[in-house]
Amino acid sequence: MSKKVYLDYAATTYTRPEVLEEMLPYFTEQFGNPSSLYTFSEDTKKAILKARERIAKAINADKDEIYFTAGGSEADNWAIKGIVSALRNKGNHIITTAIEHHAVINTCKYLERNGCEVTYLPVDAEGFINIEDLKNAITDKTILVSIMFANNEVGTLQPIKEIGTFLREKKILFHTDAVQAVGHVPVDVKDMNIDLLSLAGHKFYGPKGVGALYIRKGIRIDNLIHGGGQERNKRASTENISGIVGLGKAIELATAELAEESKRVYDLREKLIDGILERIPYTKLNGPRGNKRLPGNTDFSFIGIEGETLLLDLDDEGIYGSTGSACASGSLDPSHVLLALGLNHETAHGSLRLTLGAKTTEDEIDYVLEVLPRIIKRRREMSPLWEQFLKEKGEN
Numbered sequence: 001m002s003k004k005v006y007l008d009y010a011a012t013t014y015t016r017p018e019v020l021e022e023m024l025p026y027f028t029e030q031f032g033n034p035s036s037l038y039t040f041s042e043d044t045k046k047a048i049l050k051a052r053e054r055i056a057k058a059i060n061a062d063k064d065e066i067y068f069t070a071g072g073s074e075a076d077n078w079a080i081k082g083i084v085s086a087l088r089n090k091g092n093h094i095i096t097t098a099i100e101h102h103a104v105i106n107t108c109k110y111l112e113r114n115g116c117e118v119t120y121l122p123v124d125a126e127g128f129i130n131i132e133d134l135k136n137a138i139t140d141k142t143i144l145v146s147i148m149f150a151n152n153e154v155g156t157l158q159p160i161k162e163i164g165t166f167l168r169e170k171k172i173l174f175h176t177d178a179v180q181a182v183g184h185v186p187v188d189v190k191d192m193n194i195d196l197l198s199l200a201g202h203k204f205y206g207p208k209g210v211g212a213l214y215i216r217k218g219i220r221i222d223n224l225i226h227g228g229g230q231e232r233n234k235r236a237s238t239e240n241i242s243g244i245v246g247l248g249k250a251i252e253l254a255t256a257e258l259a260e261e262s263k264r265v266y267d268l269r270e271k272l273i274d275g276i277l278e279r280i281p282y283t284k285l286n287g288p289r290g291n292k293r294l295p296g297n298t299d300f301s302f303i304g305i306e307g308e309t310l311l312l313d314l315d316d317e318g319i320y321g322s323t324g325s326a327c328a329s330g331s332l333d334p335s336h337v338l339l340a341l342g343l344n345h346e347t348a349h350g351s352l353r354l355t356l357g358a359k360t361t362e363d364e365i366d367y368v369l370e371v372l373p374r375i376i377k378r379r380r381e382m383s384p385l386w387e388q389f390l391k392e393k394g395e396n
């Protein structure tokens with residue numbers, strides 16, 4: 001029995017066959033440069049337009065508000081650097097949160113070294129910002145607020161509509177990194193008063209290396225990628241046609257299936273959470289429960305356990321999870337997200353993120369529930385941290 005149980009859908013997904021099928025002709029037959037004038041390129045122009053329309057429809061935007069990028073990180077960089085550059089005469093203050101993806105955090109850190117002031121809002125034990133903190137952080141120099149829609153480690157869904165409505169009244173621009181949200185929970189830029197939104201194909205069964213930035217009509221933003229006149233003079237480089245086509249197809253499928261699929265995944269997630277909390281003592285679920293958590297996200301801390309060791313043990317049993325964000329793995333620093341949630345370094349080190357997706361089955365969850373308690377028990381028996389914990393508890 002060699003099982004392969006992939007539970008890292010938040011890191012990336014496979015590309016759906018229906019998506020790949022629609023992409024393939026744009027590598028081989030319909031390869032014309034959309035900027036060229038001959039009729040040979042008409043197909044590619046049409047394909048890009050169709051993808052733009054599909055993305056716009058999925059988030060309730062207008063097609064002219066969608067700009068293609070080379071993924072989520074570029075969309076985040078562009079939104080933040082582009083606004084800071086365009087509004088530098090108005091102010092230099094950005095507000096974000098302590099739990100953003102590195103694409104946002106490190107962009108903000110870079111800007112801090114270059115004359116910007118950044119406020120990193122704290123979060124509560126479940127990862128939610130407090131809207132009062134946001135209100136108090138605003139100064140007359142605040143030009144942009146960037147708050148992620150859904151957290152990639154612990155799944156927390158922020159009160160985006162409440163934040164957006166407040167900021168629209170204040171006339172302060174609102175960007176949200178919705179890379180984990182799009183295709184998984186309903187996203188409506190009009191209803192939620194969002195000005196800029198980042199998304200990426202490979203988080204909802206599209207290809208990697210392609211994403212989009214939604215920029216609300218009328219917003220002044222400087223370019224990030226300078227060069228030719230593609231994307232209505234806002235983002236240079238010959239269009240990644242096949243990627244763009246795949247992005248459009250994937251978002252259309254994900255949105256059409258969202259209600260049913262998110263319910264299915266949610267139920268499996270609940271089974272996994274309940275099962276782990278029941279079977280493994282001294283375990284903490286990081287992030288909220290219920291529908292303010294991404295349907296497919298689980299994240300646990302096991303006292304006395306070292307996260308990397310746990311991942312290797314799980315790998316031996318054919319279970320593929322992560323210790324948090326893919327970018328942080330390989331480094332020994334505990335996750336900035338878990339620290340912001342108030343975990344101490346030791347507990348943050350013993351964390352495991354299992355994220356569910358389209359191919360996750362009840363059998364796979366049963367398998368994890370059989371294997372994981374056994375691994376934790378064995379590792380704890382060897383762990384000095386665990387021994388110390390028991391002593392402190394007075395159970396030894």
Ligand SMILES: *Cc1c(COP(=O)(O)O)cnc(C)c1O
Nearest residue numbers: 071072073101103152179180200
């Ligand atoms: C994956 C991810 C990104 C980065 O997207 P890429 O396409 O890998 O550049 C940004 N933000 C969040 C929340 C993500 O989960």
